[in-house]
Amino acid sequence: MTFNSISRFVFGFALLLAVAGCATMFSDHKQTLSVATDPSGARCTVMRNSGVVGRVDSTPGSFSISRGMHDIVASCDKNGYAPTKAYRETGFNKVSLWNLLNGFGFIIDFATGDLFEYDTTPIFVGMKAN
Numbered sequence: 001m002t003f004n005s006i007s008r009f010v011f012g013f014a015l016l017l018a019v020a021g022c023a024t025m026f027s028d029h030k031q032t033l034s035v036a037t038d039p040s041g042a043r044c045t046v047m048r049n050s051g052v053v054g055r056v057d058s059t060p061g062s063f064s065i066s067r068g069m070h071d072i073v074a075s076c077d078k079n080g081y082a083p084t085k086a087y088r089e090t091g092f093n094k095v096s097l098w099n100l101l102n103g104f105g106f107i108i109d110f111a112t113g114d115l116f117e118y119d120t121t122p123i124f125v126g127m128k129a130n
Contacts, residue, residue: 031033031066031120032062033046048070048072067114074088091118
């Protein structure tokens with residue numbers, strides 16, 4: 001191997017480690033989730049850790065949420081129906097597997113919440129009449 005090919009290899013490997021460090025670089029920090037109810041037309045508030053992170057004024061509808069390690073709960077109400085809740089668990093963001101190339105990325109992803117993601121299928125809330 002010549003010095004030129006060794007330096008290219010070292011540079012390429014260093015670049016790979018630098019850019020493959022974390023999901024923060026390769027995935028959006030926010031996700032769009034939707035809420036659907038039966039019957040439609042309900043008002044829903046989405047909470048995480050006792051804080052409101054989204055609202056849907058009339059279902060079906062969507063909201064934007066930052067990724068995070070904690071589960072969320074959608075609380076929906078509509079006149080003539082009992083208030084109802086539905087839960088959505090957080091899961092592992094597969095893009096974070098790039099961190100196997102650079103372990104420091106796990107720390108960054110954990111701190112920013114990008115190590116986690118929510119399933120993007122609609123959160124369904126079945127409501128019962130009063």
